[in-house]
């Protein structure tokens with residue numbers, strides 16, 4: 001019995017090896033023909049002036065992709081901003097209120113202060129609120145197209161309200 005099993009196993013292995021080598025010989029094209037094919041394919045694309053991927057102009061500008069792009073941008077801006085501001089405040093002498101008083105003493109025109117406050121408030125508020133939307137998607141909630149748009153408009157409105165409250169309330 002054991003001998004029959006060994007014989008079968010060895011025969012099977014021989015067959016597999018032979019098939020594999022035949023398969024490899026038949027299916028793999030020589031590298032030069034693959035290269036020529038690829039070259040022809042790309043020169044045809046260029047000749048027909050087809051947009052080459054990744055190419056932003058082939059995508060319609062949608063609210064959904066815009067909001068995702070802003071989420072990424074605010075995430076990166078916060079990562080850089082929070083790190084830089086924290087290290088700077090650690091390195092500088094004096095306390096935080098001293099610098100606030102200093103900025104106040106500069107008597108910067110109101111529109112610039114308001115714009116700066118919006119600029120500081122927006123990334124945090126937007127990333128936080130839209131982050132909750134992203135986390136809901138991770139839990140497979142609100143992923144239907146209609147809902148993605150509805151929650152998108154909701155996020156934009158809420159962020160505008162919260163930021164305005166912060167800017168004019170503080």
Ligand code: HEM
Nearest residue numbers: 071072073074075076078079082127128129131132134135
């Ligand atoms: C200082 C605080 C934070 C920083 C520096 C930060 C930074 C980032 C960065 C750099 C990304 C990657 C963006 C990308 O490549 O697409 C990211 C993604 C993300 N953040 Fe934050 N984040 C912060 C706070 C938060 C908070 C409070 C939430 C939740 C309420 C949140 C939720 C998310 C989610 C869900 C993603 C993944 C989005 C996706 O699936 O594409 N983040 N964050």
